[in-house]
Amino acid sequence: MNSEEMIQKIQELKQVKEDLLAQIRKTIVGQDEVIDKVLIGLFANGHMLIEGVPGLAKTLLISTIAKALNLTFGRIQFTPDLMPSDITGSDILVTSRDSERREFQYIKGPIFANLILADEINRTPPKTQAALLQAMQEYQVSSGNTTRPLDLPFIVMATQNPIEQEGTYPLPEAQLDRFMLYINIDYPSYEEELTIVQNTTGVPQEEPLPLLSAEKILQYQAAIRTMPVSQHILEYAVKLARSTRPGTPESRPEITKWINWGAGPRASQYLVLAAKARAALNGRLTPAEEDIRSVALPVLTHRVLVSFAAEAEGIKPSDIIKQLLS
Structure with a gap:
């Protein structure tokens, strides 16, 4: 495109x-x-x-x-009791109408x-x-x-x-x-x-x-992928994701002490993609820092594993993300 x-x-x-x-x-x-x-x-x-x-x-x-x-x-x-084949579909043995020949036919799930x-x-x-x-x-x-x-x-x-x-x-x-x-x-x-x-x-x-x-939606998805992103926004997204990982230069020890495992590289990718989509849905041609901050909570919350100490104090992953954003 x-x-x-x-x-x-x-x-x-x-x-x-x-x-x-x-x-x-x-x-x-x-x-x-x-x-x-x-x-x-x-x-x-x-x-x-x-x-x-x-x-x-x-x-x-x-x-x-x-x-x-x-x-x-x-x-x-x-x-x-749900089985994988109940989701993906399976091959079943059927008899053709014209003859008594039997063959396997795939039934989509x-x-x-x-x-x-x-x-x-x-x-x-x-x-x-x-x-x-x-x-x-x-x-x-x-x-x-x-x-x-x-x-x-x-x-x-x-x-x-x-x-x-x-x-x-x-x-x-x-x-x-x-x-x-x-x-x-x-x-x-x-x-x-x-x-x-x-x-x-x-x-x-x-x-x-x-x-x-479906065709129209694929076109809009392709347009969002094609949107330009400034170097500053890319760096901001990567630094934000890396700040959830204990021991990295971007992390803050007073916050990451509550984290066992932080978000992986997929989080950085999704921060940028979600920010692009948010900007596009608001009619803007490139994402801003505000877009990254807006999508940070839904992108990062389920990727941060809190420590036992954090659980004992009632600290949730969303609380940690909010502190990192502040």
Whole structure:
């Protein structure tokens, strides 16, 4: 994509964002910050981990966005007995109609969609969680001796419940690192909850209209990748990620004493990509320091492992990131 096409697409994106928000708000009340983060992840082509207590419309939000973007949508409810083949699909033995000959036929799993909702991902064992790893990183699925490409864009939006941890399987660090953003959904305000109850206990609300297509979204993602970034912003992103690692020149001992492991190089990449997407969605042609700071919390929170001493004092990874930004 040349610079003229990139500029045109970025200029379009601000209006596209407004149109998308108008459609999403037909169904979703409030949660503006959450919706902004989800749109950043979508246009930066990054997977997202969404955490919140039951009943906060996590599933509804994702399915509503899929409708507004006009993407194919696959929902996988993770349970303790879910098998990898239930996600990726499997070969089954079928008999052809014309003859009695039997042959194996591949039946695609729900992962063959543009937008995947992995509901309560921490309720299934690591073996099944790992079935998502190859798809999330390589955009393809292996079954037997055959590797099949996934339709693009391919984005996984996983949800998990922060309460009821009995019988759950925390995500391995390697898989956590593949999520670009960690998004926490909190309770709505009094006014928002009043509107939610009013809207959902009366006449069914209007459905969101499909505005985009997979092809259009790929074009916007390519434009965001093409955006120029100043050396200063690149250095700022890398220094911020490195400041979470104990023992580096960029770290602050009074803060990193609470950290066992800091964010890896993927965090630096995602800081820049998410900042590009945020700038583009606001109609700007290059990201600023403000964009890096704005996306730092969702990019870094799940990549910082706090020490036992920090846990004992109730210090969370988000508290550490906020201190680093201040």
